[in-house]
Every structure is written in structure tokens, then in C-alpha cells.
Amino acid sequence: xxxxxxxxxxxxxHDGDTVALEGFTHxxxxxxxxxxxxxxxxxxxxxxxxxxxxxxxLIGAGCARxxxxxxxxxxxxxxxxxxRDAVQHAWPGPLEIEEHSHAGMANRYVAGAxxxxxxxxxxxxxxxxxxxxxxxxxxxxxxxxxTLTAVPALNPDVGIVHAQRADRRGNVQYWGITGVHKEVVLxxxxxxxxxxxxxxELTPVPxxxxxxxxxxxxxxxxxxxxxxxxxxxxxxxxxxxYQRWDAISRDRAEFGRWLEGLTx
Amino acid sequence: MSWTADEMxxxxxxxxxxxxxxxxxxxxxxxxxxxxxxxTHAPDLVLVYExxxxxAKPDRLPLSIGDGVLAETADAVVGVPEMFNYWLQPGRIxxxxxxxxxxxxxxxxxxxxxxxxxxxxxxxxPGAGGAPEIAASCREVIVVVRQSRRTFVDRVDFVTSVGxxxxxxxxxxxxxxxxxxxxxxxxxxxxxxxxxxxELVLTHLHPGVTPEQAVAATGxxxxxxxxxxxxxxPRPAELAALRALTGSAExxxxx
Numbered sequence: 360x361x362x363x364x365x366x367x368x369x370x371x372x373h374d375g376d377t378v379a380l381e382g383f384t385h386x387x388x389x390x391x392x393x394x395x396x397x398x399x400x401x402x403x404x405x406x407x408x409x410x411x412x413x414x415x416x417l418i419g420a421g422c423a424r425x426x427x428x429x430x431x432x433x434x435x436x437x438x439x440x441x442x443r444d445a446v447q448h449a450w451p452g453p454l455e456i457e458e459h460s461h462a463g464m465a466n467r468y469v470a471g472a473x474x475x476x477x478x479x480x481x482x483x484x485x486x487x488x489x490x491x492x493x494x495x496x497x498x499x500x501x502x503x504x505x506t507l508t509a510v511p512a513l514n515p516d517v518g519i520v521h522a523q524r525a526d527r528r529g530n531v532q533y534w535g536i537t538g539v540h541k542e543v544v545l546x547x548x549x550x551x552x553x554x555x556x557x558x559x560e561l562t563p564v565p566x567x568x569x570x571x572x573x574x575x576x577x578x579x580x581x582x583x584x585x586x587x588x589x590x591x592x593x594x595x596x597x598x599x600x601y602q603r604w605d606a607i608s609r610d611r612a613e614f615g616r617w618l619e620g621l622t623x
Numbered sequence: 624m625s626w627t628a629d630e631m632x633x634x635x636x637x638x639x640x641x642x643x644x645x646x647x648x649x650x651x652x653x654x655x656x657x658x659x660x661x662x663t664h665a666p667d668l669v670l671v672y673e674x675x676x677x678x679a680k681p682d683r684l685p686l687s688i689g690d691g692v693l694a695e696t697a698d699a700v701v702g703v704p705e706m707f708n709y710w711l712q713p714g715r716i717x718x719x720x721x722x723x724x725x726x727x728x729x730x731x732x733x734x735x736x737x738x739x740x741x742x743x744x745x746x747x748x749p750g751a752g753g754a755p756e757i758a759a760s761c762r763e764v765i766v767v768v769r770q771s772r773r774t775f776v777d778r779v780d781f782v783t784s785v786g787x788x789x790x791x792x793x794x795x796x797x798x799x800x801x802x803x804x805x806x807x808x809x810x811x812x813x814x815x816x817x818x819x820x821x822e823l824v825l826t827h828l829h830p831g832v833t834p835e836q837a838v839a840a841t842g843x844x845x846x847x848x849x850x851x852x853x854x855x856x857p858r859p860a861e862l863a864a865l866r867a868l869t870g871s872a873e874x875x876x877x878x
Contacts, residue, residue: 383674383675383689383703384674384687384688384689384690385674385689385691385694408703409752428750429750429751429752430749430750430751430752430753431749431750432749432750434650434686434687434688434689435650435651435685435686435687435688436686438747438748438749439749442747443746443747446744446747447743447744447745447746447747458735458750458751459751460751460752460753460754460755460756461673461703461707461751461752461753461756462707462708462711462712462753462755462756465703465704465706465707465708466704466707466708468704469704469708480707480708480712480756481712481756481759481760481798481800482755482756482759483755484759484785484797484798484799485759485782485785485788485793485794485797485799486751486755486782486783486784486785487735487741487781487782487783488735488751488755488783491741505798506798535691535694535700536674536675536676536689536693536694536700537675537700537701537702538674538675538702538703539702539703539704540702541702542702542704566700589691591691591694591695595691596686596687596690596691598686598687601686601687
């Protein structure tokens with residue numbers, strides 16, 4: 360159940376998989392993303408509501424074939440330059456995109472976690488998104504006749520998140536901004552949770568979410584595994600790193616040096 | 624006390640928020656203005672961020688919508704599906720406070736791509752995020768954006784979030800439940816939709832800005848309201864609160 364990060368990624372993430380590393384500013388599994396880069400995975404369909412620095416790195420490193428997302432940026436700083444370079448100049452390779460809104464993506468995970476083929480929401484009406492995204496379609500309410508929007512379930516091959524702690528049996532506990540953590544773990548065929556600490560017994564925390572061990576495939580003990588994002592109670596968001604990434608990612612050569620540092 | 628055009632814009636945007644209302648806040652200029660409002664005239668303004676924090680009371684400006692300080696100070700922290708499905712979609716939020724990369728005469732917003740070809744864009748922007756449904760569902764929308772010909776365009780390259788569509792009745796036809804953009808606040812002045820045809824017209828100029836400047840910074844034939852008012856200049860208390868919030872250099876000089 361509890362394995363090393365390298366073992367977990369080797370076992371769970373295969374070339375060509377659909378992989379979601381989720382985290383809404385908080386608890387982003389950055390170390391797991393770096394391990395995917397180190398192990399040289401290719402042809403991944405990367406899924407995430409808010410692809411940020413770690414997705415910029417995965418895209419720049421050539422791991423991704425496609426991105427399914429709703430907002431791709433360096434939060435609070437600006438653009439993701441590796442993502443931009445891939446979309447605008449197909450560097451290091453072409454990147455197919457499937458673009459949604461946050462509400463659409465959140466509901467796709469909910470449908471995936473619920474074992475349903477699609478979700479329904481009031482959304483997208485009047486926007487240009489449905490013209491470019493095949494996974495947005497109008498649907499008529501069978502009770503009122505009202506036109507709403509349907510989006511298909513997202514069921515990744517692998518869902519990866521970071522959390523505050525687990526016990527030795529692999530029950531996982533996390534709190535703070537919980538994003539779509541629960542939904543992505545339950546929607547995915549296989550899941551990995553990296554944790555700040557492993558304890559004998561989970562202490563109850565108000566508002567915390569507990570994922571029972573049997574709902575999670577693997578847990579890896581990775582202290583600081585969400586840096587530069589944060590784990591409430593363990594670390595603060597490293598805002599300077601997000602700002603520094605802008606300069607590193609703007610330039611292909613500069614990014615290449617960063618990548619060499621990660622993989623060597 | 625002197626002030627910059629950005630400071631005037633932020634103060635004007637903060638003043639547009641009333642106490643007791645529930646405000647869905649985008650990051651950047653809207654977040655700065657909303658936090659300023661809470662520190663000046665609207666201490667009971669409810670700040671809602673799409674990361675899931677409801678009633679955040681940060682003591683410093685967050686860099687991102689998911690900074691820890693928002694969660695630590697919030698009345699409630701909810702998951703993202705709950706935020707969009709339970710709190711935004713049914714119309715529980717009064718004001719949506721948004722920025723824009725492009726904005727047209729009907730207040731439609733683009734934050735997706737610049738250029739006519741979606742598949743081969745001139746500039747790829749971050750995308751929609753929460754904005755389409757914020758623009759659709761909040762009782763009213765306030766846009767905070769710097770005014771220039773690059774931003775204020777005759778036609779947006781991509782409709783990410785619907786304003787007043789192409790005119791009267793469009794929002795109702797599309798089934799959008801909120802009222803749409805009520806105010807656009809810029810570094811030059813304030814625009815409001817004409818009650819009859821819903822086109823944005825200039826209703827206020829900030830002190831020292833001429834109508835010609837506003838027209839020159841707009842990519843469509845900007846109409847002026849019959850009586851254009853002058854915005855009240857930032858008061859010293861507003862400036863002091865803003866500079867304390869942003870930690871700007873001006874603050875260090877004046878204190």
C-alpha cells in the first residue's frame with residue numbers, strides 16, 4: 360500500500376495514459392509530476408482544471424500529447440510559457456487541447472466519481488467554447504423541457520493528489536482547500552496519494568476529508584511533495600518560486616537547463 | 624496627495640461594492656479592489672473565491688485565489704464542485720467581479736485566445752476558468768480592466784464569458800439568469816450599459832482624463848452619456864488603505 364514515489368509512478372503511470380494531477384492551488388502533487396518527467400513517460404493525456412507550473416514542466420519535457428483543462432496559467436503571475444510554446448509553435452511537440460470551464464470540469468469529475476456517463480449544468484451558453492470542444496453538448500431536461508448543458512464523465516487512468524497525512528494502513532486525511540481531490544481519486548481507475556507524513560493513527564481534524572485505504576491504490580510518503588504549492592499546517596505557498604518560474608519558462612534554453620537539473 | 628491611474632481605478636472599483644453583498648472575486652485587479660472595499664467602507668462584504676473559500680478575511684493581499692490566508696480566515700471552505708453547483712449556479716452570489724483580456728461594446732469578455740484561428744492562435748491566454756458561469760449566474764457583473772484599443776475591441780476574438788451578447792434580450796434568450804455587466808471600471812473612467820440598447824457608454828471620467836482620451840483608447844465608436852460625471856478623486860484614507868494593502872512604494876514615501 361505505502362510504497363516509494365519512484366515505485367508508485369513506475370507501477371501506476373504508463374505511456375499513453377490519461378493522468379490527472381489535481382490540486383487547486385493547495386496540495387498540488389508536484390514531486391509526483393517531477394518523477395513522471397524523470398521516468399520519461401510519453402504520450403500522456405494530462406487532465407487538470409488549473410494546469411500550472413508542474414504541467415508547464417511536463418509539457419515542456421515532452422511528456423504530454425493532449426491537455427484537458429479549464430484554466431492554464433501561472434496563478435497570480437501570468438502565462439505558462441511552455442504551454443503557450445506548445446500550443447502556438449508545437450514545441451517540443453504538438454499539444455492537442457480539450458478546453459472547458461471550471462464548472463464543466465468539476466462536474467465531469469463528479470460524474471466520473473458517481474459512475475454516471477455525464478453531468479448536467481447551467482453553463483457555456485452563449486460562449487464560443489462549445490464550437491471548439493466536442494465534449495460540450497446541449498441536453499433537454501426530461502421534466503421541464505429546459506435546455507441545459509451536458510458534459511461527459513472524466514475517468515482518468517491515474518489520479519494523483521497530495522495530502523497532509525496517511526496512517527500506516529493507507530487511510531488518507533487532508534484539509535484546507537480541498538479542490539476536486541476526492542472526485543479525481545474516486546473517478547480514476549488507479550490512484551496515488553503523496554503525503555506529508557505517515558502516522559500510526561489519524562487524529563480527527565474539523566473539516567478534514569478522509570479517503571479510506573481501500574479507495575486509494577497507492578500512498579507514497581513525500582514530505583514537501585507539493586512545493587512550490589503548499590500543504591496547510593505543514594508549509595506555505597512559495598510565491599517567489601511562482602514568480603521565478605516566469606523567467607525560467609520564457610526561454611527554451613533556460614528551461615532546458617532547469618530540466619537537466621531535474622533529471623541528472 | 625497624488626495618485627496613479629491604476630490607484631484611481633482600484634478605488635473606483637472598491638467603491639462600487641456595497642457592504643453585506645456576496646462578491647465572487649477574480650484574481651488581480653478585482654481581488655485588490657474587493658479587499659480594499661472590505662478595509663474601507665464595506666467591512667462586511669463577503670468575499671467568495673473559486674478555490675472554495677466563502678467569507679475570506681485576508682490580512683494581506685493573496686497572490687493567488689487559493690492562498691492559505693484565504694482558507695484560514697474564511698467562514699467556510701468548500702470543494703470546487705460544491706462552489707460552482709451549490710453557491711454560484713443557483714444565484715446565491717450578488718456580484719461577479721471580473722477582469723478581461725478583451726472586452727467589446729456589449730461587455731462580452733475574452734480570456735481564451737487572441738487571433739481569429741482558435742487552433743493556431745496569435746496569443747494563447749489562460750482560458751475560461753470560472754468566468755463563464757460567474758458572468759452567467761451572478762446578479763450583476765462588474766468588470767475591472769485597463770482601457771486601451773488592444774483591450775477594448777470592436778469584436779472579441781473569442782466569447783469566453785457573455786456580457787449583453789449582441790444587444791437587448793440576448794441574455795434572456797440564452798437562458799442566463801444574472802443581469803450581466805452593470806459597470807466597467809477602467810483607469811480612465813466608468814462605462815455602463817445603455818438601458819435601451821445595452822451598448823456600453825461612458826458615464827464617468829476620472830479626474831484629469833478627457834473624453835478624447837477615452838475615445839482614443841476604445842476600439843469602437845465610444846458613445847458618451849448625455850452628462851458625463853467626474854469620479855471623485857481618491858480620498859487620503861482610501862489611498863492609505865490601498866497602499867498598505869499592496870505595499871506600494873508610494874506608501875513608503877507618504878508615511
